[in-house]
Amino acid sequence: MSLPVAPKPAVRRFHQASWDEPIVFELTTPGERGVLVTPVESRVLGAVGDVVAALPEHLRRATPPALPEMGQMRVLKHYLRLSQENLGADLNVDIGQGTCTMKYAPKVNERLVNTPTLTALHPLQDPADVQGVLEIVWRTERMLAEISGMDEVSLHTQGGSAAIWSNIAMIRAYHEANGEAEQRREVITTIFSHPSNAAAAKAAGYDVVTLYPDADGYPDLDALKAALSPRTAAIMVTNPEDTGIYNPAIREWVDAAHAVGALASYDQANANGILGITRARDAGFDVCHFNLHKTFGTPHGCGGPGAGANAVSSALAPFLPGPRVMRDGERFTVEQAGSRSIGSVAPFFGVVPNIVRAYAWMMALGAEGLRAVAETAVLNNNYLMKRILEIPGASAPYAVGRRRIEQVRYSWQDLFEETGISSEEIGVRAADFGMHYWTSHHPYIVPQPFTLEPTESYSMAELDEYAAVLAEIAREAREEPEVVRTAPHRQTVHHTHHDDLDDPESWAITRRADRRKYFAGRPAGAPAAADTAEAAA
16 A cells, blocks of 8 residues: 655745844833732841841942833733744754754653742752752752763753863873873864864863764774874763764774873763664773763753753763752762862753653653664754755765764855855745754865754654745745845845944944944834835835
8 A cells, every 4th residue: 555645845924023123121110010010028028128227338229220121011022022023943943043943842841840849949058958859950960970971970060161161170180190191182073073162172281182084974983093182181072973974983983082192072952863773882981971962852042951960980070060960879969079179160050940841851762762862863864865965956065875863064056156145045035935054163164054953843744844945045045046046035034244244333242232323213112214214225
């Protein structure tokens, strides 16, 4: 029996809402209230007064805070209007965020983290009163230890780059403890590893050696062996890299580093396609990190709130950052960083709301579900790659004809040479179809790049729709290039000329500066003359 054939994906009609919405402080009406607060009883007022009187003079307000004064309906309309002016993972097919692994964050988990028993917690509470959340932190660390194969995990750091910084700080502390810190002054990475690895190593004072791939896009083992020496402190690599290519010789890389006394650090921000399939420890790594806000179903939230996890072998465990949650029999405690630890790189013992989200996500999926996440992400990625490569002008440099893991760095170079339309212009035009699109990290080793990562969250129909949008824009580039060059047309913003970005006289980096420079003399929300003329045209 033949399966039904799916209809050809259509490019849907889309137009972003545009409200020209003022900021909340400009909507204030003195005396307007959204909630009438119950008057404070005199006996309570007296107690509050005693507290205020005990505050030092410099900590007391001379005047009430300048908070917006507005009714509930106006608050609701304001924030709903702003939400309509945005794209996001809950609105569009958000596979164009490249290496950021944008995926569905289950809404039931938002209910969990917004329960009063969690929102009312304070990180300085007595551990005896917060045993439940401490247990969640501890159990999340143990699950991540199993997923990575490592011995110990710390959830102290608050994001991916902070976790990478902790990795290099632990590596430095390890060499200092062994008396080799002055000798080992180099860190080796690859050009398609996340730039935060090179940046963190440089910020820690190391000289960074960057290796390039071979002709097929694989990290070059011979180049690594030539670069390794007694000066090497560590290799810091992402695998799969941001091209989506997995290094099949990764164990040989780690062994080569260990042969010269260096450590091996694994950036697992691209772990979405390898969960339950391969582990950092299986390749011999000494330290690795995860981003809970990429791989483990917690939201990015415009670059935050993030949550990082550092996983290490027993040799590096004494250097983990803290404070950390520890188990003592049936009780859980918060222990400050030990004498050999790199110390605190963030407040407290972790980003609890995101840790709870990740814990719930892993518990709901179980071990088999985590592997299914990876398998589905790989399937989605390779299906999308087939669809993208059907578009004239698109290519996937390196490893031609081979599968990728969970993302691909594509190229529009052929289309650019034919039409003069760049990848950046295609990305802007994609917003007119309600789609997000990302080029890549600099430098652009892949010419005219764009990086797509579909994850496990999207259906075949959604992947078809995304590919259809790119095919339509490629058609426009050939037949109606000015439509692409002058985009966006159906968005809340207009086309931005690069000349403006290079002219400091045109800059307005705050709302007040923008109103002084471009909106002087007209009330908030009123259209500018240029807007009126454009609408009339």
